[in-house]
Amino acid sequence: MTVDKTVKMISGILVIISVLLGLNVSESWFYLALFVGVMVLQSAFTGFCPCEGVAKTLGAGEESCACDYGKNK
Helix, strand or coil, rough: HHHHHHHHHHHHHHHHHHHHHHCCCCCCHHHHHHHHHHHHHHHHHHHHCCCHHHHHCCCCCCCCCCCCCCCCC
16 A cells, blocks of 8 residues: 555544544544644645654655656656
8 A cells, every 4th residue: 555545544444433423422523623623734835744744654655646647658
């Protein structure tokens, strides 16, 4: 699995968990979903994503799903 896919998977899981916890435990858990959304949004503009380090630690491959853009096949 690539780093990009792993980051998307981790982000999605965190949002789902935080929404479920926000609905069932405490509304404060919605702040986690907000934080994840803000980090994904800022990474689209800056190219920096702290979750990439976590993905690499989990063993995600270095390939990017955007690595073929601009190449002639």
